[in-house]
Amino acid sequence: MTPTTSKKPAISTSTQVCALIGNPISHSLSPAIHNAAFAALALDFVYVAFEVEDLAPAIESMRALKGFRGMSVTMPHKTEAMKYVDEISELDQQIASINTIINQDGRLVALGTDGPAALKTIKDADVELGERNVLMLGSGGVSRAIAFTLAKNAPLASIALMDIDKTLLERLASDLRAGTDTSIRADALSHANLERAMGTADLVINCTPVGMHPNPNACLVPPELLRPRQVVFDVVYNPLETKLISTAKTRGLKTVSGMDMFINQAVMQFERFTGARAPVDVMRGVALDGLES
Amino acid sequence: MTPTTSKKPAISTSTQVCALIGNPISHSLSPAIHNAAFAALALDFVYVAFEVEDLAPAIESMRALKGFRGMSVTMPHKTEAMKYVDEISELDQQIASINTIINQDGRLVALGTDGPAALKTIKDADVELGERNVLMLGSGGVSRAIAFTLAKNAPLASIALMDIDKTLLERLASDLRAGTDTSIRADALSHANLERAMGTADLVINCTPVGMHPNPNACLVPPELLRPRQVVFDVVYNPLETKLISTAKTRGLKTVSGMDMFINQAVMQFERFTGARAPVDVMRGVALDGLES
Numbered sequence: 001m002t003p004t005t006s007k008k009p010a011i012s013t014s015t016q017v018c019a020l021i022g023n024p025i026s027h028s029l030s031p032a033i034h035n036a037a038f039a040a041l042a043l044d045f046v047y048v049a050f051e052v053e054d055l056a057p058a059i060e061s062m063r064a065l066k067g068f069r070g071m072s073v074t075m076p077h078k079t080e081a082m083k084y085v086d087e088i089s090e091l092d093q094q095i096a097s098i099n100t101i102i103n104q105d106g107r108l109v110a111l112g113t114d115g116p117a118a119l120k121t122i123k124d125a126d127v128e129l130g131e132r133n134v135l136m137l138g139s140g141g142v143s144r145a146i147a148f149t150l151a152k153n154a155p156l157a158s159i160a161l162m163d164i165d166k167t168l169l170e171r172l173a174s175d176l177r178a179g180t181d182t183s184i185r186a187d188a189l190s191h192a193n194l195e196r197a198m199g200t201a202d203l204v205i206n207c208t209p210v211g212m213h214p215n216p217n218a219c220l221v222p223p224e225l226l227r228p229r230q231v232v233f234d235v236v237y238n239p240l241e242t243k244l245i246s247t248a249k250t251r252g253l254k255t256v257s258g259m260d261m262f263i264n265q266a267v268m269q270f271e272r273f274t275g276a277r278a279p280v281d282v283m284r285g286v287a288l289d290g291l292e293s
Numbered sequence: 294m295t296p297t298t299s300k301k302p303a304i305s306t307s308t309q310v311c312a313l314i315g316n317p318i319s320h321s322l323s324p325a326i327h328n329a330a331f332a333a334l335a336l337d338f339v340y341v342a343f344e345v346e347d348l349a350p351a352i353e354s355m356r357a358l359k360g361f362r363g364m365s366v367t368m369p370h371k372t373e374a375m376k377y378v379d380e381i382s383e384l385d386q387q388i389a390s391i392n393t394i395i396n397q398d399g400r401l402v403a404l405g406t407d408g409p410a411a412l413k414t415i416k417d418a419d420v421e422l423g424e425r426n427v428l429m430l431g432s433g434g435v436s437r438a439i440a441f442t443l444a445k446n447a448p449l450a451s452i453a454l455m456d457i458d459k460t461l462l463e464r465l466a467s468d469l470r471a472g473t474d475t476s477i478r479a480d481a482l483s484h485a486n487l488e489r490a491m492g493t494a495d496l497v498i499n500c501t502p503v504g505m506h507p508n509p510n511a512c513l514v515p516p517e518l519l520r521p522r523q524v525v526f527d528v529v530y531n532p533l534e535t536k537l538i539s540t541a542k543t544r545g546l547k548t549v550s551g552m553d554m555f556i557n558q559a560v561m562q563f564e565r566f567t568g569a570r571a572p573v574d575v576m577r578g579v580a581l582d583g584l585e586s
Binding site for chain 1: 303304305306307308310312313314318319320321324325328339340341342343344345346347348349350351353354356357358359360361
């Protein structure tokens with residue numbers, strides 16, 4: 001999909017600047033996606049990318065450079081960035097990472113869009129959450145964001161967490177127990193534990209990188225553990241259809257797309273940057289083009 | 294003139310960023326000029342503009358934001374900026390202002406292009422400088438840049454300085470006497486002093502804002518003081534032809550264009566930003582378009 005750029009204002013002194021910061025950043029599709037969306041709506045914005053090691057001055061620069069409207073924050077800065085901003089919601093503080101900074105006249109407001117994007121993606125897929133049991137594979141940053149957002153916003157029966165990293169796992173479990181009313185269980189990721197958890201899970205969410213390019217044949221869940229009426233959500237979107245998703249589809253299960261979550265988090269950033277309704281189809285088209293190339 | 298943009302790479306994570314910083318910046322043509330030049334050469338660069346009050350973090354940001362390749366520095370920051378960079382030539386230190394910062398892998402190299410641009414413009418106009426007497430009106434930043442550059446690089450007979458601001462005037466005169474071998478004279482800007490100085494001046498350079506839009510009928514030099522074979526250079530480029538320049542032309546004198554100097558300083562910045570030879574005609578076309586609109 002090629003968005004029209006004919007109406008886009010030329011860059012001038014009034015152009016607002018947004019930027020990705022992270023390290024590495026070389027494979028990010030964010031500049032292409034956001035610039036295409038600005039162009040499609042003829043908004044006077046531009047989106048660039050900076051590799052950043054020294055985080056404090058990178059974020060502080062937004063206060064000094066007026067017109068530096070927003071940042072997308074990616075690995076490895078999503079937690080440390082919280083130290084240098086002025087405002088973070090209680091939920092994002094519990095999640096303990098952010099991926100977006102908005103410069104409101106020198107006041108830096110940080111937020112995470114991963115959790116809300118995951119929730120929206122699940123709801124858009126017409127997945128029922130009431131009294132459901134969620135099994136989350138992985139307890140890193142994305143898992144924290146999704147688990148807290150679901151626990152705070154959906155009437156789940158329970159969340160079961162699994163990870164091979166016991167420290168991350170126990171910390172997320174204990175933070176969820178302290179910060180939400182949802183029933184939480186945490187177990188080491190082993191075949192036996194997985195088999196038992198899959199026996200009661202209604203929604204399975206892979207928040208690990210397993211199955212991501214360049215290892216597309218990897219999958220944490222053996223096919224025989226998938227049961228009828230389970231819903232499978234893989235946050236991995238490269239490849240678009242992971243082994244976990246293709247296996248679930250083969251079994252006739254409903255699946256939720258990591259690409260949809262990826263688009264939704266970008267949409268939410270875009271709407272905070274601009275105040276405009278995002279051209280979702282344009283953004284999706286650019287993301288799909290970018291993955292293919 | 295509309296440069297072709299067909300080959301320009303889309304902004305991506307590899308795009309290098311340049312920016313204007315200053316306050317105010319709203320009327321600057323620099324984003325239009327540099328972006329048109331990047332586009333004409335299909336260079337993977339983008340040029341934005343930031344209004345800046347707090348200078349130190351604005352400049353420090355270049356060290357933290359890799360890919361932030363260069364800055365154009367304008368009023369009121371051209372002197373204070375020198376405090377926050379790593380390398381400045383001896384001549385630029387004498388001039389005591391810079392207008393360009395190049396980020397060389399985190400090392401910030403500052404330079405001024407006003408003086409070299411003025412010298413190039415004078416030379417391109419085939420103005421002889423050997424053993425000539427130069428009269429400079431004004432002793433502010435641009436005057437300092439031009440006076441030091443000429444004194445260091447041209448075999449002048451003398452430079453006469455005039456200003457109504459005695460502090461600026463005496464400081465520039467004393468700095469020129471200490472830092473160059475050129476004969477320097479400094480006088481208050483009065484009709485009598487001007488009449489005397491015009492009697493021996495070969496090249497008259499207006500470095501004051503007198504005659505600038507919105508006061509295009511103002512002129513420091515009474516027409517009757519202009520003499521045959523004098524050359525008149527007005528750094529003011531808006532309007533393109535100031536009252537001083539049109540009067541000199543009416544008298545049949547050779548004139549040197551402030552617009553040419555403006556283009557040359559942008560060309561020199563561009564070539565330092567990119568390492569590429571600037572598309573001068575493209576840049577001039579955009580500047581002229583910008584002035585007309």
